Amino acid sequence: xRRFGFMSVGFLLLVLMVGxxxxxxxxVTAMRLFYFDYLQRIVPREYSELPVRVVDIDEASLxxxxxxxxxxxxxxxxxxxxxxxxxxxxxxxDVLFSEPDRLSPSTVLSRPxxxxxxxxxxxxxxxxxxxxxxxxxxxxxxxxxxxxxxxAPAGHxxxxxxxxxxxxxxxxxxxxxxxxxxxxxxxPVLQDAAAGIGGIxxxxxxxxxxxxxVPLAWNAPAGLVPSLSIExxxxxxxxxxxxxxxxxxxxxxxxxxxIGDYEVPTTPDGQxxxxxxxxxxALYVSAQAVLAPGHDADLEARLKGHIVxxxxxxxxxxxxxxxxxxxxxxxxxxQAQILEQILTHDxxxxxxxxxxxxxxxxxxxxxxxxxxxxxxxxAISMAxxxxxxxxxxxxxxLFFGDGLLFDATFPMIGGFAIFLLxxxxxxxxxxxxxxxxxxxxxxxxxxxxxxxxxxNGHHLELGGQMRTVTVMFCDLRDxxxxxxxxxxxxxxxxxxxxxxxxxxxxxxASGTIDKFVGDALMAFWNxxxxxxxxxxxxxxAALNIRSALKGFNTARQKAGQPALAVAVGLASxxxxxxxxxSRQRYSYSAIGDTVNVAARIEASCRHVAYDxxxxxxTRAGAVGMATLAAGxxxxxxxxxxxxxxILVGGRTVAESPAFARLRSLxxxxxxxxxxxxxxxxxxxxxxxxxxxxVEPGLAGFYARVADxxxxx
Numbered sequence: 001x002r003r004f005g006f007m008s009v010g011f012l013l014l015v016l017m018v019g020x021x022x023x024x025x026x027x028v029t030a031m032r033l034f035y036f037d038y039l040q041r042i043v044p045r046e047y048s049e050l051p052v053r054v055v056d057i058d059e060a061s062l063x064x065x066x067x068x069x070x071x072x073x074x075x076x077x078x079x080x081x082x083x084x085x086x087x088x089x090x091x092x093x094d095v096l097f098s099e100p101d102r103l104s105p106s107t108v109l110s111r112p113x114x115x116x117x118x119x120x121x122x123x124x125x126x127x128x129x130x131x132x133x134x135x136x137x138x139x140x141x142x143x144x145x146x147x148x149x150x151x152a153p154a155g156h157x158x159x160x161x162x163x164x165x166x167x168x169x170x171x172x173x174x175x176x177x178x179x180x181x182x183x184x185x186x187x188p189v190l191q192d193a194a195a196g197i198g199g200i201x202x203x204x205x206x207x208x209x210x211x212x213x214v215p216l217a218w219n220a221p222a223g224l225v226p227s228l229s230i231e232x233x234x235x236x237x238x239x240x241x242x243x244x245x246x247x248x249x250x251x252x253x254x255x256x257x258x259i260g261d262y263e264v265p266t267t268p269d270g271q272x273x274x275x276x277x278x279x280x281x282a283l284y285v286s287a288q289a290v291l292a293p294g295h296d297a298d299l300e301a302r303l304k305g306h307i308v309x310x311x312x313x314x315x316x317x318x319x320x321x322x323x324x325x326x327x328x329x330x331x332x333x334x335q336a337q338i339l340e341q342i343l344t345h346d347x348x349x350x351x352x353x354x355x356x357x358x359x360x361x362x363x364x365x366x367x368x369x370x371x372x373x374x375x376x377x378x379a380i381s382m383a384x385x386x387x388x389x390x391x392x393x394x395x396x397x398l399f400f401g402d403g404l405l406f407d408a409t410f411p412m413i414g415g416f417a418i419f420l421l422x423x424x425x426x427x428x429x430x431x432x433x434x435x436x437x438x439x440x441x442x443x444x445x446x447x448x449x450x451x452x453x454x455x456n457g458h459h460l461e462l463g464g465q466m467r468t469v470t471v472m473f474c475d476l477r478d479x480x481x482x483x484x485x486x487x488x489x490x491x492x493x494x495x496x497x498x499x500x501x502x503x504x505x506x507x508x509a510s511g512t513i514d515k516f517v518g519d520a521l522m523a524f525w526n527x528x529x530x531x532x533x534x535x536x537x538x539x540x541a542a543l544n545i546r547s548a549l550k551g552f553n554t555a556r557q558k559a560g561q562p563a564l565a566v567a568v569g570l571a572s573x574x575x576x577x578x579x580x581x582s583r584q585r586y587s588y589s590a591i592g593d594t595v596n597v598a599a600r601i602e603a604s605c606r607h608v609a610y611d612x613x614x615x616x617x618t619r620a621g622a623v624g625m626a627t628l629a630a631g632x633x634x635x636x637x638x639x640x641x642x643x644x645x646i647l648v649g650g651r652t653v654a655e656s657p658a659f660a661r662l663r664s665l666x667x668x669x670x671x672x673x674x675x676x677x678x679x680x681x682x683x684x685x686x687x688x689x690x691x692x693x694v695e696p697g698l699a700g701f702y703a704r705v706a707d708x709x710x711x712x
Contacts, residue, residue, distance in 0.1 A: 010370030076139030173246025464578030535621030569602025631711030
């Protein structure tokens with residue numbers, strides 16, 4: 001029997017760890033990404049001579065040609081040199097041109113302080129002929145030149161439409177691409193002359209400094225815009241359209257992007273996993289070398305027929321990014337590396353298949369650890385786990401060789417965590433002598449439960465065992481002002497009388513009283529004996545407490561004393577129950593996150609303005625209870641909001657026509673709030689009137705609904 005209990009605990013831990021993996025919190029994600037980075041550092045992509053170059057605005061170019069930004073006529077000369085003299089196929093600027101050239105002669109001569117010095121004022125035609133932006137646009141026109149746009153703060157940018165057409169195949173996959181709320185502008189004369197428009201953001205949606213994935217397109221205000229690398233490939237191929245593929249059964253999910261004969265697999269949000277190579281000087285050509293007088297035959301050999309990106313590596317221009325190899329590189333080189341991956345078809349992929357295999361690997365590895373530990377000691381279990389972990393690691397390595405990202409960290413670290421927890425369980429719990437049953441439970445459980453414990457006590461492990469329990473916290477409202485208005489002896493007498501009635505409600509519903517803390521009572525169900533309908537019993541106890549309090553208040557009001565109010569919170573989930581304390585003094589209690597959640601739910605009663613609030617898990621198991629959704633409440637200490645419900649009544653109320661009518665109105669009210677973010681007085685009044693026929697306490701709940709739009 002002890003072995004069965006041990007394996008049950010192991011199974012619960014396994015399920016808990018699988019739940020953590022499915023939730024995928026930040027530590028799990030960070031560990032996985034670091035592992036993927038490490039794989040790339042072991043086997044980076046090899047550098048190959050491909051028709052891709054970067055013309056680098058480096059420190060030497062700034063020293064030779066002047067500080068940035070350079071005049072646009074100089075950039076026009078750069079385009080002509082690259083295309084006409086050195087034969088570049090496509091020129092893509094990783095540079096923004098959102099404002100007119102402030103160094104243009106036409107701009108300078110238009111200044112009043114400058115024009116006042118001129119003997120003859122230049123005419124508008126003369127100024128137009130001197131405009132650097134016009135010169136730059138003339139150099140671009142008729143040549144395959146691509147300009148860039150980037151993310152911009154909302155309200156501080158223009159809407160720039162891309163020049164690539166998009167065809168979507170699937171369930172609207174284009175919606176899956178990341179969204180830019182606004183983009184930088186491109187001055188019209190340059191936008192009209194450009195052969196293509198591409199986005200240069202590499203990862204504006206991530207908090208990490210390491211660039212691991214890059215979107216291949218963006219949902220911009222004026223429509224889909226491809227990334228600079230994709231647009232460069234499209235223009236080089238002479239294609240007018242980019243194909244976006246997605247599954248037919250998943251709206252807004254991208255599976256791949258196709259340009260001509262080149263298909264690029266993506267993540268569901270349209271990003272490519274970067275497979276980096278070490279930064280190589282052979283990729284770069286200094287901008288000053290291109291603009292140098294004369295003709296360099298070696299330079300022509302390096303640029304002819306190539307797709308050329310123009311970007312900056314100069315430190316002062318702040319375009320330095322970090323790769324998974326730990327190198328700091330110019331942002332433009334990432335665009336070049338994306339194009340290299342496309343040309344060599346060297347991709348990394350990760351989807352639901354790999355994630356599913358990881359979970360299966362974890363379950364198998366952990367199952368081996370649990371099974372071996374239940375039959376032998378930790379040493380043999382460690383050896384078996386080590387062999388299993390080696391298999392997982394080898395599988396991950398083989399997957400990476402095929403371009404698939406398989407995470408070995410969670411199966412290995414999760415399995416080791418289960419091993420440590422079970423080893424602690426064996427040491428602390430499984431070998432502890434059983435306590436005297438009646439001494440441990442006589443003050444906590446109902447007599448019928450105690451009799452069952454005494455009859456079947458040899459099946460119990462009283463040191464501590466994992467159970468799915470339902471926890472109740474019941475708290476007296478406004479206790480502080482009440483205690484200030486009463487003598488201590490009278491206060492104790494009142495509390496004893498109240499707790500006696502509340503305790504009877506718990507014990508009659510087969511609950512276990514954990515403790516009394518000041519003006520609060522804690523109880524739980526499904527321990528020490530298992531009760532299949534523990535959620536329903538806990539709900540019945542809460543309803544009985546409501547009824548008992550009405551009788552208690554009736555007696556107090558007859559004696560001229562104010563009525564009391566209590567708040568009840570219920571939560572269901574895993575907890576460790578057992579004798580907890582010192583060797584000399586202990587109590588049978590429950591510990592775990594479920595207990596904390598129940599306490600937070602009880603505290604939320606004031607926010608919800610209702611006396612009994614229960615968790616979503618409790619509601620799901622309390623079949624036949626009359627409950628209403630109370631919204632998603634932010635519980636103290638919890639990152640995510642919790643879906644809570646109010647307990648209106650039992651089966652009789654749930655089956656009544658009045659409650660059915662109220663539920664329909666209530667659901668309509670919440671649906672409208674979810675869609676519009678507000679509630680109309682007419683809908684609220686309808687619910688309030690219907691609630692009056694069901695439970696008077698609901699009036700306060702609906703009075704607060706309009707003040708809680710964020711919860712719905």
